[in-house]
Amino acid sequence: MGDLRDEKKFVINFSAGPAKLPETVLRQAQKEMVDYQDTGVSVMEMSHRSADFSKILNTAEQNLRELLEVPDNYKVMFLQGGGTGQFSAVPFNLMKLKPGESNAAVFVFVLRALNLYMINLFPLHAPSNLTPLCSDFPAIPEPSTWNLNPEASYVYYCANETVHGVEFKTIPETNGVPLVCDMSSNILTRPIDVSKFGVIFAGAQKNIGCAGVTVVIVREDLLGHAMDLCPSIFNYQVQASNNSLYNTPPTYSVYIMGLVFNWIKGQGGVASMDRNSSVKSSAIYTVVEESEGFYCCPLDAACRSRTNLPFRIGSVEGNDALEKKFLEEATKAGYLQLKGHRSVGGIRVSLYNAVSVEEANLLAGFMRNFMAENRHLLDSPTQ
Incomplete structure (x- = not known):
């Protein structure tokens, strides 16, 4: 060939x-394009309920768990919608909106992120304490200057911001408030302690695969608290309970991502x-x-x-x-x-x-x- x-x-x-x-990933995908491992069909044609795809999905999850040393009390999901989808999915699942409770403290490196929260979730009103803690460059403010709300629903930050090239080298300390992180552009480039996070998400197209699938890792105690208005495909409890198969997942993107995980393991x-x-x-x-x-x-x-x-x-x-x-x-x-x-x-x-x-x-x-x-x-x- x-x-x-x-x-x-x-x-x-x-x-x-x-x-x-x-x-090597592209070569293997080319080899298996029209006939995946003698099944007679392409992964693109394969039923997401089939035993063959279940093996692809489960192997990809297991390899990711090994690579990141994901603790047993975390669910791993392969979803659609990218980072933009998770901008909405995270508050739908984690944000408290009951009277007397706080909403969220948010690191915002790109104003678009804050705007998406406002537009997608709050067309009629925006919570007054959905606060950007950092939006200026060229440096990350010293942690001693952060004004974190101890009653916040969660703290969100982007581990590596791609536009300006800003990367957190350490994990922020939130003193018990669930930490949510977009790791799209630096996932699997450095070891991380997953146990310090409530939610990690990463669009595959930057560092671990092709466009179409988003990795979401959620601590189990954060499941089951979604807003009533949360769409089912964004509901972490629904997706975790169905092993990412509540609806048809991006099957080919999951397959490519699995090949990339194998490649990373093979590289050390x-x-x-x-x-x-x-x-x-x-x-x-x-x-x-x-x-x-x-x-x-x-x-x-x-x-x-x-x-x-x-x-x-x-x-x-x-x-x-x-x-x-x-x-x-x-x-x-x-x-x-x-x-x-x-x-x-x-x-x-x-x-x-x-x-x-x-x-x-x-x-x-x-x-x-x-x-x-x-x-x-x-x-x-x-x-």
């Missing part, structure tokens, strides 16, 4: 999502991914730091993401002409999807697990060469 991609064309995909998948597990993340991100940040101002990263070093690395050329405001030139030459050379998020511009390198150390080093070399060939243009009056 030939390579999935044109062997004559050099390409590395640094997309922020949907992101690169391991080549989360510990190996953690080491690789440090090496890969260091390769890029070192070029930035040693560039004497040619490349600039506006973020405090303590919160710089290892999976989404934004930088500008010339200054924190950027040099539009040189950044355009960088992106054009990078694409021509085979380094794809390096344009920064449309809301902030600049350049962004996404180094998810499927991106190898070698590939990160190749990009670092391209950055050095571009700098050497274009540094003189920073002082050009036409730039």
Whole structure:
């Protein structure tokens, strides 16, 4: 069987999502596309109630539990709707709205998250104490400055914010208030203590699979408290009781995710991914730091993401002409999807697990060469 991609064309995909998948995963999916393990059908055609798919689903869950060391008192679900769906699912399941009770304390790194809470849940009124604790960059405020409500229903934060490239390196202490975390872009890149969380969710398309499925891990004592108006597909108790099969799940996306879990185990597990993340991100940040101002990263070093690395050329405001030139030459050379998020511009390198150390080093070399060939243009009056 030939390579999935044109062997004559050099390409590395640094997309922020949907992101690169391991080549071995794509090869296996290609091999099994029309006939999954002699069943005579594709996984795309397979009944979600069949024994064959049940094995795919249960094996994926077991492998994820092993990789993250998920305690027995947590349910693992594979749902639809992505992070946007979970913005609504979490308050539907956890938020207290009875008289005299608090609502939620919320870390918000992207105002869109807060807006979604307001629009999706509260079309007529917004709770006064649904409070963003942090929305400014380029640093995470010191924990001593956080004003957490001890009566809150939960505290929400995003472990790794992809637009600006901000990552929590430690787990926030909430003193017993359930902690909810979006780990879409850094799940399985570093070890975590799952027992410190009430809910973890992660869209697969960034770091653990293809678009369509969202991992949700929920502590059992938080089940069974959903609002009466919670849609059944967002009800954690309903989904957990039905082993993610209350409705037809995204079967093929679950299958691909399961292949990725197998691949991670074969690579040495989360510990190996953690080491690789440090090496890969260091390769890029070192070029930035040693560039004497040619490349600039506006973020405090303590919160710089290892999976989404934004930088500008010339200054924190950027040099539009040189950044355009960088992106054009990078694409021509085979380094794809390096344009920064449309809301902030600049350049962004996404180094998810499927991106190898070698590939990160190749990009670092391209950055050095571009700098050497274009540094003189920073002082050009036409730039």
